[in-house]
Amino acid sequence: MTLQENRHPALNPRLTAAATAAVLLASLAALPAVAQAQAAAATPPVYPVRDFFSNPERAYFRLSEDGRWLGYMAPAVGDGGPTPRRNIFVQELKGSQPVGTPRQLTRESARDIGNYRWKGDGTLLYEKDFGGDENFHVVSVDVATGKVTDLTPFEKTRANVINELPEDPVHILVAHNQRDAKVMDVYRVNVKTGAQALVAQNPGNITDWTADHLGRVRLAVASDGVNNTVLYRASEKDAFKPLFTTDFRTQVGPAFFDFDNHKFYAISNRGRDKAAAVLIDPAKPDAETVVYEHPAVDLMGLNYSRRYKVLTTAEYLEEKPGRKIFDRRSQTLFDRLATKLPGYEVLLQATDKAEDKFIVAAFSDRTEGARYIYDAKSDSVAKLGDINPKLPEKNMAAIQPVRYTARDGLVIPAYLTLPPGREAKNLACVVNPHGGPWARDAWGFNPEVQFLANRGYCVLQMNFRGSTGYGR
Numbered sequence: 001m002t003l004q005e006n007r008h009p010a011l012n013p014r015l016t017a018a019a020t021a022a023v024l025l026a027s028l029a030a031l032p033a034v035a036q037a038q039a040a041a042a043t044p045p046v047y048p049v050r051d052f053f054s055n056p057e058r059a060y061f062r063l064s065e066d067g068r069w070l071g072y073m074a075p076a077v078g079d080g081g082p083t084p085r086r087n088i089f090v091q092e093l094k095g096s097q098p099v100g101t102p103r104q105l106t107r108e109s110a111r112d113i114g115n116y117r118w119k120g121d122g123t124l125l126y127e128k129d130f131g132g133d134e135n136f137h138v139v140s141v142d143v144a145t146g147k148v149t150d151l152t153p154f155e156k157t158r159a160n161v162i163n164e165l166p167e168d169p170v171h172i173l174v175a176h177n178q179r180d181a182k183v184m185d186v187y188r189v190n191v192k193t194g195a196q197a198l199v200a201q202n203p204g205n206i207t208d209w210t211a212d213h214l215g216r217v218r219l220a221v222a223s224d225g226v227n228n229t230v231l232y233r234a235s236e237k238d239a240f241k242p243l244f245t246t247d248f249r250t251q252v253g254p255a256f257f258d259f260d261n262h263k264f265y266a267i268s269n270r271g272r273d274k275a276a277a278v279l280i281d282p283a284k285p286d287a288e289t290v291v292y293e294h295p296a297v298d299l300m301g302l303n304y305s306r307r308y309k310v311l312t313t314a315e316y317l318e319e320k321p322g323r324k325i326f327d328r329r330s331q332t333l334f335d336r337l338a339t340k341l342p343g344y345e346v347l348l349q350a351t352d353k354a355e356d357k358f359i360v361a362a363f364s365d366r367t368e369g370a371r372y373i374y375d376a377k378s379d380s381v382a383k384l385g386d387i388n389p390k391l392p393e394k395n396m397a398a399i400q401p402v403r404y405t406a407r408d409g410l411v412i413p414a415y416l417t418l419p420p421g422r423e424a425k426n427l428a429c430v431v432n433p434h435g436g437p438w439a440r441d442a443w444g445f446n447p448e449v450q451f452l453a454n455r456g457y458c459v460l461q462m463n464f465r466g467s468t469g470y471g472r
Helices: 017-029 032-040 049-053 328-340 447-454
Strands: 059-063 069-076 085-094 097-104 116-119 123-128 137-142 148-150 159-163 171-176 185-190 196-200 206-211 217-223 228-232 241-246 252-257 264-268 276-281 284-292 299-305 310-317 321-325 345-351 357-363 370-375 380-386 399-405 411-417 429-431 458-462
Touching: 049 447, 059 116, 059 345, 059 357, 059 370, 069 097, 069 116, 085 123, 097 380, 123 159, 137 159, 137 171, 159 206, 171 206, 196 217, 206 252, 217 252, 228 252, 241 284, 252 299, 264 284, 264 299, 276 299, 284 310, 310 328, 321 328, 328 345, 328 370, 411 447, 447 458
Parallel strands: 429 458
Antiparallel strands: 059 069, 069 085, 085 097, 116 123, 123 137, 137 148, 159 171, 171 185, 185 196, 206 217, 217 228, 228 241, 252 264, 264 276, 276 284, 299 310, 310 321, 345 357, 357 370, 370 380, 399 411, 411 458
8 A cells, every 4th residue: 555645736716715714713723732832833944845846765665575675766867868767676685674785677767667566576567658658568677687578569559467466476467458449458468478368358348357366357347437337257267247237426346355256345335325345245246244334434445464364454534544453463563563653654565475574654744754664573663764854854834634614514624734833823824625526635744735834824725525535
């Protein structure tokens, strides 16, 4: 799981000056302690604009399956030009400590690499386009030799990895549109040889595919633009058959199969206001067994342990990020991380196959934080790096969840940021609605908000009616 760090362009609010002033006064009145603390703090220095929006020196840390190698990305010069681009590096690990000299594995020079992933212990995968045409290809890199192989070397074709098939040592599932430019078919691709075999042909209306834990594509979602139909097949030899259809008001998103590869988990608001984690039996598709439902907000995701074959957490975002923990091992893990990284929200971003080592993101509203390796065997944390050391946490502003009542009586959740070192009185304020409207603002470090607060503005972000995450 990853941090959401990008923002959509803001929309102009339809608020009168009087309404905006009333909202701010009510919010400030509800936060006397915060306002006083911010005012009592020393006025921080003004930091350059570039410091708020610069790329990290090292980020996107990932672990090989055997836990012996650390991957990360950093700006570096490639083979085709002097401008540093975000490239992949690998470094050996001794326990949880990086050792030796990092080795630059890719040498892209035209554009940054957006993201990458490990395949087993010796292969890395990433996606790149050629010439900026956004027809992305799936590319593999051999860690030992540095050999780069284009796994989808087709002209005017867009491809992406949909499943790394962790139980298969050499194959992955790739969707691409070589056969028909309008649709994405699914292929099983050999990362060593590039050989591919068609496993699911798109009739023209499939928008999503789901494989079971053995790598067999057995679920699909078809859409006519208004209604969605979830399709199922018992094996890859069978034809897909419809399970149920939902309209635009209802969402059922398959997440993954259960550990017997028969039923499947989904995030669903079928028959309820809030999106919940449910278990669906294809033999009785209209019946859902609720696994977890939050009373106030939609669930954002559901996670499981590949090694222990149990559900681990359900993620949601209320005023701040939260999670429901299902198993004892995960509870112990998060309890230990809370002790070692007090005062920060933590996310698990990657793990090795044994689930003994974890890449941990620790962050707050005042810092993008740092990344660590947590070694469960030794119960130790090793810091890998700060995401943005140019902005001292002590000089950034706190982001406070607030609520106010609109003129029709609806309670609107929002976030108020007050500039440090200034009295919460007669402040110029930026009212900053999110884009969308199919989106929402969240608590956490926001470089745009922190930039404005550093210049002395207060900032109000509201999750206006229609914002996602709060039920139908």
